[in-house]
């Protein structure tokens with residue numbers, strides 16, 4: 001048998017095609033320089049060798065101090081560092097490296113892998129669980145987006161994964177992750193493809209930039225899992241990560257440990273991850289192929305490339321509206337998407353949901369019958385991908401005034417102002433506004449318009465004294481009476497520490513998704529007039545809540561807003 005050749009012995013990258021070549025002269029002869037002379041090819045080999053030597057001497061080494069200056073954003077710098085380490089670059093001047101070297105492992109020593117805890121874990125060790133579990137998480141992610149059923153334990157595991165992303169990849173402390181608020185997420189900004197987060201909720205505000213992929217994972221948790229945890233009877237404190245009982249998660253470290261246990265991996269603390277983050281990468285025996293093998297053994301299949309494809313880009317290319325036609329195979333492939341039906345099917349689910357929403361918005365006052373929905377479908381002229389009329393009827397959720405007036409939860413929530421599913425968002429020139437962090441079905445009560453209700457002539461006089469601007473003072477006609485809600489003083493006297501959300505809702509006459517309605521509620525101290533906001537149509541997560549102030553900026557003279565109940 002011929003001796004085994006050391007394939008990697010003299011790998012040199014071709015400077016024509018930028019691909020590493022085992023036999024560069026042969027490659028140039030056959031591929032990149034087949035029409036040139038021997039002399040030209042020899043010169044090219046010399047040029048490539050020199051480039052390789054230069055790179056080995058200088059290009060492979062990065063100076064951490066220079067990186068700090070050039071990449072002041074820590075999260076981006078760490079992402080770059082991680083990438084460089086994975087590619088076996090050398091990083092000098094890492095302030096923690098000297099410490100690490102003197103304490104434990106000599107440079108170049110192999111990291112213990114498998115189930116034993118390495119004495120001094122590298123960043124790769126700490127983040128392994130993210131890589132190993134990724135294929136599973138992408139499957140859950142896809143199911144969530146497709147509105148498919150996801151088991152309770154899988155939902156919880158997905159939450160652990162999201163927590164682990166923030167701790168192990170973005171080096172947030174477990175307490176900061178626990179304290180993360182839904183409004184922190186709502187107020188994130190996309191800048192050049194990185195999702196900037198500013199965590200206001202911790203004592204020290206933290207800033208970091210997520211990749212789009214990580215952001216998509218957290219958003220799937222936020223939009224598809226968290227709303228199912230929200231319970232009216234529980235105070236979620238506006239936290240981002242909630243237990244399935246709807247309470248803020250108790251212990252992020254334990255959650256991440258459970259994720260590690262699930263994948264039979266040693267667990268690392270956030271401090272270890274932070275330390276590893278700034279420790280110089282020692283050359284490691286970690287082969288990314290190991291992870292792929294573990295994954296394959298565990299799931300009995302290879303990493304699904306399909307999972308990595310970006311359905312968001314697909315939707316951008318082919319917007320799924322109630323009336324759009326599905327992209328044909330030819331169009332899908334021409335746009336660079338896979339020819340199979342995976343994205344196509346997902347696209348149809350998105351459209352189906354939009355169509356249901358459209359039908360429901362046409363039946364706002366009373367529950368539609370199956371035949372009415374069938375008629376509406378016919379009118380739309382949809383031939384395929386039609387919602388089942390029965391499903392549409394089943395999704396209609398009205399609430400009656402009588403139900404609301406005696407609803408103990410609504411009464412308590414008006415008193416404590418702990419409405420669920422609402423978060424504040426900065427809307428720039430409009431100031432703050434309120435967005436939904438859970439879906440509200442048409443007809444549901446979203447919150448109250450909190451403030452002292454002043455009736456009769458006194459109220460009208462108050463309102464008329466305000467000229468020329470939208471005000472924090474509104475006037476309503478209800479049950480044959482005039483009601484004025486004084487919400488000018490902010491925060492209100494009765495809730496000096498609460499964010500009375502109803503008062504933060506901005507105005508829109510065209511895009512209003514809320515209507516104010518009037519109730520007389522039975523409070524322990526007696527009956528009281530209350531103005532509630534009812535969803536005019538289904539409201540989606542992240543949508544801004546808006547109601548028609550009934551005023552025009554310049555012409556406001558205290559016009560009254562009618563308080564028609566949705567089901568009357």
Ligand SMILES: C[S@@+](CC[C@H](N)C(=O)[O-])C[C@H]1O[C@@H](n2cnc3c(N)ncnc32)[C@H](O)[C@@H]1O
Pocket residue numbers: 429430431432433469470471472503504505506507508
């Ligand atoms: C009830 S408050 C709404 C919350 C307010 N944006 C805030 O930051 O507290 C009403 C005030 O918000 C602003 N506002 C509401 N809707 C607006 C709109 N569509 N465009 C501009 N400003 C708006 C006006 O300044 C108005 O007086």
